[in-house]
Amino acid sequence: MFQKWRRMSPGSRILHSLALLVLIIGFVMVAYPIFWILMSSLKKSEEITLNVWSLPTKLQWINYKVAWERGISQYFLNSLLVTAATIIGVVLIGSAGAYGLSRYKASWIKYALLFVTGGMMLNPQVCLIPLYELLTRLNIRNTLYALILPYIAFRLPLSTLLIRSFFVGVPKEIEESATIDGCGSLQMFFRVFLPISRPILVTSAILTAYYAWNEFMFAVIFIDSNKYRTIPAGLMSFRDALQVDWGPLIAGMAISAVPIMIFFIFVQKYFIQGMFAGSVKG
Amino acid sequence: MTLSKKTRYSIEPILFMLPLLAMIGLFIYYPLVQNFINSFFRFSAFSPQKEYVGFENFFRLAHDKVIVTALKNNFRYAVVSLLVQVCFGLVLAAILEDQFFKKYSVVFRTTFFLPVLISITVICLLFTFIYHPTNGLLNGFLSLIGLGSWQRPWLGSSKTAIWATIAVSQWQSTGYIMMLFIVAIQKIPAELYEAAELDGAGKIRKFFTITIPQVKETFFVASVITVTGSVLVFNEPYILTAGGGPGTSSITLAVYMYQSGFFKDMMGYASAIAIVIFIISAILAFIQIKAFGTGED
Numbered sequence: 001m002f003q004k005w006r007r008m009s010p011g012s013r014i015l016h017s018l019a020l021l022v023l024i025i026g027f028v029m030v031a032y033p034i035f036w037i038l039m040s041s042l043k044k045s046e047e048i049t050l051n052v053w054s055l056p057t058k059l060q061w062i063n064y065k066v067a068w069e070r071g072i073s074q075y076f077l078n079s080l081l082v083t084a085a086t087i088i089g090v091v092l093i094g095s096a097g098a099y100g101l102s103r104y105k106a107s108w109i110k111y112a113l114l115f116v117t118g119g120m121m122l123n124p125q126v127c128l129i130p131l132y133e134l135l136t137r138l139n140i141r142n143t144l145y146a147l148i149l150p151y152i153a154f155r156l157p158l159s160t161l162l163i164r165s166f167f168v169g170v171p172k173e174i175e176e177s178a179t180i181d182g183c184g185s186l187q188m189f190f191r192v193f194l195p196i197s198r199p200i201l202v203t204s205a206i207l208t209a210y211y212a213w214n215e216f217m218f219a220v221i222f223i224d225s226n227k228y229r230t231i232p233a234g235l236m237s238f239r240d241a242l243q244v245d246w247g248p249l250i251a252g253m254a255i256s257a258v259p260i261m262i263f264f265i266f267v268q269k270y271f272i273q274g275m276f277a278g279s280v281k282g
Numbered sequence: 283m284t285l286s287k288k289t290r291y292s293i294e295p296i297l298f299m300l301p302l303l304a305m306i307g308l309f310i311y312y313p314l315v316q317n318f319i320n321s322f323f324r325f326s327a328f329s330p331q332k333e334y335v336g337f338e339n340f341f342r343l344a345h346d347k348v349i350v351t352a353l354k355n356n357f358r359y360a361v362v363s364l365l366v367q368v369c370f371g372l373v374l375a376a377i378l379e380d381q382f383f384k385k386y387s388v389v390f391r392t393t394f395f396l397p398v399l400i401s402i403t404v405i406c407l408l409f410t411f412i413y414h415p416t417n418g419l420l421n422g423f424l425s426l427i428g429l430g431s432w433q434r435p436w437l438g439s440s441k442t443a444i445w446a447t448i449a450v451s452q453w454q455s456t457g458y459i460m461m462l463f464i465v466a467i468q469k470i471p472a473e474l475y476e477a478a479e480l481d482g483a484g485k486i487r488k489f490f491t492i493t494i495p496q497v498k499e500t501f502f503v504a505s506v507i508t509v510t511g512s513v514l515v516f517n518e519p520y521i522l523t524a525g526g527g528p529g530t531s532s533i534t535l536a537v538y539m540y541q542s543g544f545f546k547d548m549m550g551y552a553s554a555i556a557i558v559i560f561i562i563s564a565i566l567a568f569i570q571i572k573a574f575g576t577g578e579d
Contacts, residue, residue: 004382012484012485015485015486016382019377019380019382019383020383022373022374022377023374023377023378023383023390026374026390026394027390027393027394029453030393030394030396030397030453030457031393031396033408033412033419033453034396034397034400036408036411036419037404037408040411048417049417052411052417052418052419052422053419053422092301093301093302093305094302096298096299096301096302097298097299097301097302097303099298100294100295100296100297100298100299100302101295101299103295104294104295104298106292106295109295112299112303115303115306115307115311116302116303116306118311119306119310119311121563121564121567121571122310122311122314122560123510123514123559123563125514125516125535125536125539125556125559126313126314126317126556126557126559126560126563127309127310127313127314127317128313128539128540128543128556129313129317129320129539129543129549129552129553129556130312130313130314130316130317130320130553131309131313132327133316134308134309134312134313134316149305149309150309152305152309153305153306153308153309153310154309154310156302156305156306157306157310160302185294185298189298210399213401214401214402216401216402216403216516216517216520216521217516217517217520217536220520221540221544231401231403232401232402232403233403235401235403235404235407236403236521239407246411249407250411253404253407253408256401256403256404257399257400257401257404260399260400260401261396261399261400264399265392265399268392268395272461272465275458275461275462276461276462276465
């Protein structure tokens with residue numbers, strides 16, 4: 001870097017210094033607040049109010065214990081359940097649908113494809129009130145199903161199209177040799193297509209996990225009782241319950257954010273690939 | 283024999299697709315249609331009785347000042363998001379993909395992307411601490427650098443609440459759009475840059491003559507994503523300003539729909555607001571399809 005620096009013209013040096021300055025300011029603006037959460041989660045509530053900038057004098061791990069016991073554990077469990085169920089639903093229904101859309105020839109299939117693609121253009125806000133009525137009528141509002149079913153539905157269009165574009169590329173020979181071996185359609189789907197499309201299934205699962213873990217609007221409107229709240233909605237009532245007891249509140253925020261951040265950093269490659277594919281198609 | 287085979291083949295794809303089509307039909311298309319019907323009725327969340335009122339909800343919509351405020355705020359959201367997330371996101375991506383910063387770019391890239399992974403509730407709660415009028419980080423920072431006169435209750439003043447809310451979204455999402463641009467820039471053939479270097483082009487010129495034209499498609503898609511997101515924004519004002527306060531100064535269409543439906547219990551009117559949201563986002567989706575197809579390939 002310094003070698004290059006010496007060979008630069010003055011104008012080029014100014015340009016690169018400016019760019020570096022932008023990066024550093026951006027870095028501080030993003031990294032400091034995240035660091036602040038972690039740091040403050042270990043301070044006493046009074047310490048946070050009196051001096052927001054100071055490091056903790058004595059690490060208050062008790063904040064985490066208080067947060068966990070006063071509700072976060074339940075929200076965490078609900079979020080895990082909802083996320084897992086949504087992933088399973090999306091991957092199973094989406095890949096079966098993608099198989100039907102890509103491996104058969106019938107005149108109506110292109111309309112089915114249009115139907116799925118159209119679903120991607122519609123958004124939860126527009127469906128909110130009728131969904132609320134529908135879930136009430138189905139008698140599942142204020143249960144975890146009130147989140148799981150709409151989550152699956154709203155993730156299906158994109159996931160199905162991603163999986164379908166992978167299925168379309170599967171060579172005919174693989175299918176033919178499996179047919180000769182006496183493979184029926186169901187076997188073909190479970191034994192041939194699902195195993196070879198693992199990368200795209202993982203991508204869909206990760207994108208779905210990201211959505212289900214963080215979704216807020218449905219979570220806050222379709223669930224009334226604390227028992228069924230997921231983390232995004234639960235943190236809101238957690239704040240209302242704790243009032244100015246900031247230490248445990250910030251610890252609760254850390255518990256909600258850190259595991260998923262670490263998880264996504266590990267699967268970053270899949271996540272970004274899927275995000276890109278999704279954005280270009282969606 | 284042939285006939286039975288044919289029938290078998292025609293029912294199989296239906297069986298594979300049935301759960302998919304049923305889920306999308308029941309939870310996406312049916313509510314959409316039902317919402318159109320609802321907008322012609324007056325009804326409450328707590329009773330199944332609906333009273334037909336014709337176009338009354340829409341007449342009301344046309345004279346509602348809050349709708350204007352909401353539209354204005356959604357528009358502000360869109361403009362700022364285009365400037366910060368899309369334009370600045372592209373600049374960030376270009377800097378990070380530059381040879382000079384290549385060595386350290388992973389650290390910056392990962393850091394800038396972190397807020398995308400944090401749930402919006404955590405981010406909004408974090409910013410209530412940052413914007414806190416007395417103990418907040420922002421006001422503290424301002425007095426630290428001698429700009430004490432700039433201190434204000436960021437979320438508590440109707441002049442600044444919407445901008446403070448918009449800023450939170452930029453903080454969260456710029457890294458997302460930046461990442462899309464990084465992927466797009468990495469796909470640009472290196473020869474293009476090499477050829478430009480032979481012609482003596484500087485970095486700024488290369489940015490404008492090669493990078494921008496080459497990421498044109500991503501730029502367009504990113505713009506549609508951010509503008510659509512701006513039309514739909516709900517979480518940030520809901521959490522940060524208790525649903526668009528002070529007064530209605532930071533209200534958005536989606537928050538106003540929620541309040542009309544679930545607070546004032548005017549579900550029919552809320553459905554009419556939902557139709558406004560639907561029309562705007564449908565136009566945006568249409569523009570995207572016209573420009574890039576439906577992704578059926």
